[in-house]
Amino acid sequence: MQTEKILHKGKTVYKQTKKNGTVRYAAKAVYLGLDSKTGKPVRTTITASTLRQLDRKTIQAKFDFVEGGATRHSNQQFQISTFKDLAEAWYYNFELMVSSDNTLNRVRNYLDTYIIPQFGDYVPDKIEPIDIQVWVNHLAEKYKNSVKKGYRKSAKGSAKDYGAIVKKMGDIFNFGITNYGLTKNPVRSVQIPPQPLSNRKRVKVLHDEDLIIWLKYLDELPATRANRRFKLICDTLLASGLRINELLALSIYDLDFDNSLINVNKTLVWRNAKPEQGKKGEVICKESPKTAAGNRKVYVPFEILEQLQNFHDEMNLYFRKNGLEKSKLIFPTIYGNYMCDRNERTTLKKRLIECGLPDYGFHLFRHTHASMMLNAGMNWKELQVRMGHKSIGTTMDTYAELAPQKLGSAVEIYNKKMLELRF
Template identity: 35%
Template sequence: MNIKEYTKKDGTKVYRANVYLGVDSLTGKQVRKVITAKSEKMCNTKISRAINEFEKNGQTVRKVSVDDFKDIAMLWFDSYKLGVKPRTVQIMQTRLNNYVLPALGEYRIDKVNSIILQQIVNQWMINASQPLNGAYHRPKGKGKDFKIYFNIVERIFKHALSLGLVKDNPCVNVIVPKVRLESTEKKVKYLTAEQLKIFFEYIGALPKEKYTNELMTGLCRLLVASGLRIGEAVALSWSDIDFKTGSVSVSKTTLRAVIQSTPKTDKSNRIVLIDSKAVEVLKHWELFQAKYFMSIGKGKQELVFPNRTGGVLDYQTMRPFLIKWLRACQLPQVGFHGFRHSHASLLLNADVPYKEIQERLGHASIKMTMDTYSHLESDNKIKAVERFESIANF
């Protein structure tokens, strides 16, 4: 190894050496590195440092940082997201970013012990126990799912243990507090039959032959007639709609304007019947859509609700129109999901059984349907008392 002296154009001197570090343990190739310094002594120091780092890294230049908890968490997350749906990946990413990594990310993985973890879990519990003061949502950093956050930490340490990066799992000695938390009141936002009439009369009076107006009319009508999730509706193809039977076949959904080949749950695969008015509106939209795309030089579209260029619609871009129209009607801001809730409310007050509503909505269980909508049965409760009074002649 020779250290050579060079004179730069500005007259300053530098010292340079082409150093042989060894054979890379991963690639089997020889590894060389050019070292440059302002003095011969500094050059020798850099050479020694490069050789030591190469040896310390397992005789490879492909360094994988596994010093910090965050490094291990990302290794685990890369494997985790390969076997789950995109929406599940989003949820896990949020939990990592909002809770796990802020608490542990900067720690060296081998320095995390049971005492540190116990303090973190206790703090999560304390944050979750803060008074809600009537709020419908917990603020960021005060989530109630601290047991889930700790479970994520456990899974990351098990992964580190399997890779031989830690000698033991400090999670085994941590006690997760059992505490009864104040529950947020889940306010289901929906429109009544009278409010829906006002809304559809308003959009029916909007200028015709405008793409957004026509699309939103068809989309909102379908949502309230079927109870579909907005992502499910946007993913529909015309082949999924049978106008003769008035049925809609649901088998996929969208996420960030990307169609997912599977819906939210197994129960979400379903066929939903819709009313004749919805069929009529969809037929009109199909005709308008065909004329529109022909006018811009494109043929028949496969998607029921594509964007203006024929691509998958990002329904978030339609939200401002919905907000504007609801405001113009002086109606509650229920969002697109509010049409799904409206559908369920109308069915409940028409005495449709929960089991049928569950199947139409694609809920995983009837318990989910009852937990979500049982408080909307005010009309039915009155009917029940009236029926009782009519037969209680004893």
């Protein structure tokens, strides 16, 4: 691109000519006026394809600045004409308040999949309670049908959290009342239909007979690097109870060989794309675990640590042979970056189905680990710490039914007490 300075009506304008001959004009530091809140001058850059258009856009920018309250230090920089505009203004503020990428991803999905497609083109103060009630009733019916058909995972647009979606819509209206002069929140009088109970029991654990099948299957896989990595991921999850993204975030410095343990202090998260900012979706490492309680030390068999060390060495040998920098990660990509679990998840699903085992993702091994620990006699407090749960209630609610070998213990305790009392 070729850039030259020209004078236009006594002002310096930059003329930019692309290789294909396209011309664009840019006026930099255009004075809009004094900010009504700070008293400081406000300037901006304006671009256009012709000089005449540049003049018109300059006049419009000054007019919009005055109409917008002559300030850039409030939310009035957002022009609210549709509910989509209001939702985006709310989400901009929401991003500043929330640090969890998983929460941001979930709420962004609420907006993009449900709220904006349904109400994005509406004028905010024209949305009535009946509009929202009919919509949420439809969402509830779709989910109800999904449950009746026994689907383990509902199709996109039929999510069970329709109640949370409507509540977020209520938050958007409250934001509009506080910041943009809306006078009502139609969500307040909407009744959210109750969720139907799933009629399908979900098996989330591999018991002994299934575990034997799975371990034999892993041992018989061809000895490729991809298979070695897959097997090591499964074995480590089963031995430690780690979450998959805690495992993929590990570096070689997180392994404590002296005490035979893994230090869990971070996790990987998926950060959604932001097309409007030119940003693609990416895996990032969050320098803290899922919860504060997730920051923990997990004891594992020494053989697991040795296998993790060996695979780390194998990957760095690959990097050296290909002229790449060494990586501290245990499970890096072939470029040395953090690895996304999506590809391995697809492989896991395929192989569980081949074995005739339930497909519940990598959390299957975390649940199986908990079941093994309970059956071996570990108490609930120990398991809570090992699994990285914030409260023991979470541990008990999640794993109360994952120890079938212990179900008969109540009868044994009762009989023992009766013998003591009678003899």
